[in-house]
Amino acid sequence: MKILVINSGSSSIKYQLFNMETSEVLAKGLVDKIGLNGSYLKNERLDGDKVKLEGNIYDHQNGIEYVLGVLISDKHGSLKSLDDIDAVGHRVVHGGEAFNDSVMITDEMISKMEELIELAPLHNPPNLKGIYAVTGLMPNIPQVGVFDTAFHQTMDPHSFMYAIPYSLYTKYGIRRYGFHGTSHRYVSNRVAELMNKDIKDLKIISCHLGNGASIAAIKHGKSVDTSMGLTPVEGLMMGTRTGDLDVGALTFIMSKEVIGIDATNTLLNKHSGVLGVSGVSSDMREVEDAAKAGNERALLALDMYQYRVKKYIGSYTAAMGGVDVIIFTGGIGENAVEIRENIVSNFEYLGLEFDNSKNKGVRAVEKELTKDSSKVKVWIVPTDEELVIARDTYEIVKAM
Amino acid sequence: MKEKLEDYALSKSAQKQSDGIKVGLVGCGSMGQEIAVLVSKSGIELTFIEVSEKRIANAFMKMEEQIEEVISHWGMTSGDKRAIMSRINGSTNYEDLADCNIVIEAINTKKWVPNQPVRKEVFKKIEKVVSSDCVIISNASTIVISDLAVVLKRPCRAVGVHFLSPVLATKIIEVNRCISTNDEAIEKVYRFARMIGKDIIKVYGSPGNISTRLIVPMINEACGLLMEGVSTVEEIDKTMKIGYGMLRGPFSMADRIGLDKLTKWMEGLYNEYGDIRYKTSPLIRRMVRAGMLGRKSGEGFYYYENGKKIQKTGSLFNLGHKQKLF
Numbered sequence: 001m002k003i004l005v006i007n008s009g010s011s012s013i014k015y016q017l018f019n020m021e022t023s024e025v026l027a028k029g030l031v032d033k034i035g036l037n038g039s040y041l042k043n044e045r046l047d048g049d050k051v052k053l054e055g056n057i058y059d060h061q062n063g064i065e066y067v068l069g070v071l072i073s074d075k076h077g078s079l080k081s082l083d084d085i086d087a088v089g090h091r092v093v094h095g096g097e098a099f100n101d102s103v104m105i106t107d108e109m110i111s112k113m114e115e116l117i118e119l120a121p122l123h124n125p126p127n128l129k130g131i132y133a134v135t136g137l138m139p140n141i142p143q144v145g146v147f148d149t150a151f152h153q154t155m156d157p158h159s160f161m162y163a164i165p166y167s168l169y170t171k172y173g174i175r176r177y178g179f180h181g182t183s184h185r186y187v188s189n190r191v192a193e194l195m196n197k198d199i200k201d202l203k204i205i206s207c208h209l210g211n212g213a214s215i216a217a218i219k220h221g222k223s224v225d226t227s228m229g230l231t232p233v234e235g236l237m238m239g240t241r242t243g244d245l246d247v248g249a250l251t252f253i254m255s256k257e258v259i260g261i262d263a264t265n266t267l268l269n270k271h272s273g274v275l276g277v278s279g280v281s282s283d284m285r286e287v288e289d290a291a292k293a294g295n296e297r298a299l300l301a302l303d304m305y306q307y308r309v310k311k312y313i314g315s316y317t318a319a320m321g322g323v324d325v326i327i328f329t330g331g332i333g334e335n336a337v338e339i340r341e342n343i344v345s346n347f348e349y350l351g352l353e354f355d356n357s358k359n360k361g362v363r364a365v366e367k368e369l370t371k372d373s374s375k376v377k378v379w380i381v382p383t384d385e386e387l388v389i390a391r392d393t394y395e396i397v398k399a400m
Numbered sequence: 401m402k403e404k405l406e407d408y409a410l411s412k413s414a415q416k417q418s419d420g421i422k423v424g425l426v427g428c429g430s431m432g433q434e435i436a437v438l439v440s441k442s443g444i445e446l447t448f449i450e451v452s453e454k455r456i457a458n459a460f461m462k463m464e465e466q467i468e469e470v471i472s473h474w475g476m477t478s479g480d481k482r483a484i485m486s487r488i489n490g491s492t493n494y495e496d497l498a499d500c501n502i503v504i505e506a507i508n509t510k511k512w513v514p515n516q517p518v519r520k521e522v523f524k525k526i527e528k529v530v531s532s533d534c535v536i537i538s539n540a541s542t543i544v545i546s547d548l549a550v551v552l553k554r555p556c557r558a559v560g561v562h563f564l565s566p567v568l569a570t571k572i573i574e575v576n577r578c579i580s581t582n583d584e585a586i587e588k589v590y591r592f593a594r595m596i597g598k599d600i601i602k603v604y605g606s607p608g609n610i611s612t613r614l615i616v617p618m619i620n621e622a623c624g625l626l627m628e629g630v631s632t633v634e635e636i637d638k639t640m641k642i643g644y645g646m647l648r649g650p651f652s653m654a655d656r657i658g659l660d661k662l663t664k665w666m667e668g669l670y671n672e673y674g675d676i677r678y679k680t681s682p683l684i685r686r687m688v689r690a691g692m693l694g695r696k697s698g699e700g701f702y703y704y705e706n707g708k709k710i711q712k713t714g715s716l717f718n719l720g721h722k723q724k725l726f
Binding site for chain 1: 476487
């Protein structure tokens, strides 16, 4: 079965074409700058053939038409015809309380997703555009939606509720949903496989540290808490997002700076985090370099970043009554050697014995980083959200 | 040979350019600059026409300053600024508007003159270079779009669109169609409005639309209250702000619009309707003569220092101003 996975963003579409029988990625690529100047499509085929095509891409439907055009082309294609695609899987950011698992996309499901736009006005509309486009171009193909929030729907009310008037939850659905669920689900299952253990026997803390970052407490295979909330702003300090912030400070800032909702959103989402504190960059590599060169604010940003992750690991250990394995994933989690080391330092009281020699120079591979005698294990597991989407799509379509 | 993306289209529909909008702008003064930044921020390429290279350079400088101001109030990032500026081109040659499918006239005339000959000339020049389906828009707020449409060979493409300042923040635009405007042109403008994130207020053939017709009498009446000694600038503003939940009182609003621009609006509406409500208040006339134009000149009904509004003290006849009127 061949499955096309689509991750449709505001001005970009990422895609991967899987052959589920051979577990191969037949082709992958990116359509970028949709509706803007300089739009292009990049495609890479399994055999290494690479192409970048520049031209006008006016909207998402137009972009997906070109993706399909390239996939069936003689020169750069991986398929004979569109009929060779058996199903399409879509990433959908917010599933609200309506979706606690991946679903076959029907008109009814689309209506439900449209109702959720209010909760994720930046993310869900482009996801839906991808679905509309595929529906328009291949009306009969089965499509599956895989939600970032679904994995965290197992959280108990005491984890997901905010201490605000209950009526605001019932009226608007204001609660913690959490994101990066597909990633947390993949790495936690994968680490159990790698450790040869049943995930139901493990207490896992999964740290997805990328430009956006979240951490999840996964007890016996179920998410019991996660750091992101109603929106992705809550929790860890991120590249340009604040993470946790006293809401009193926020209303104070709004009053002092005389700013409205739009500017406040930009302040919280784009001017803050590692960039806002360091004044250097949102790219952790640049901030690490600046810190090494003696930039005090870069050093402060790094210290804050690491401290916040450490604090969450501590609180999730308490929440689960212990921890068996801590996972690092995402661009920073997989590649930033010193940040990993600093985060898990001083965890000896938990029985964690970190092995610096195993950590040194390790980037983006599946590897255990603790000593054999360590009670708590630390692993790097590179994430693969597209694979999860493809697998879910496969399972749902197979069961049809 | 470099491969073309178009060669990989699934069907001809993928090659259609129906969703591509390129915008032209004639006149890049303060209003034009705000419009250019808004359009480009929405991901649309824009070419503006100015009368000299010097004015083009000045427009670019002012637009950068405008964005910097927004960044300093956390509303955008420097990445946004780079993206916005990269989509704006300036030219002195109308031919550079040839591939635009919407062209906006936003020229800044020194004073209101009957019959709008300069704007008419601009409309003719635009029509000479653009394609037959290009929509031509005027941003003038106190004239009837029909008066400009008559000079076009295809008057059905003329639409009045009033952008309200501050253009980036104000969520509405007034779209004024005239008798000759056809549905195709108006649909294109509606789509453009959605792309730039504005709600449309539909207006039919009325000079001054809704906004200008309502704000002008209020400011005139506020001047009347002041001249009668009923109350002070601050208290009149405070009454309307707090009492009626307005974002700004009439004097703050007048200073923000610019008293010279306000005078043009008033003259335009008075000329059209002949109603005393629109006749420029003598107080505003006196202030304009003295160069007290509001925020942009640093002094109007308030003082402005480093962008901050400072209340004046003193009687009506000196208004607490630095320059004496009499």
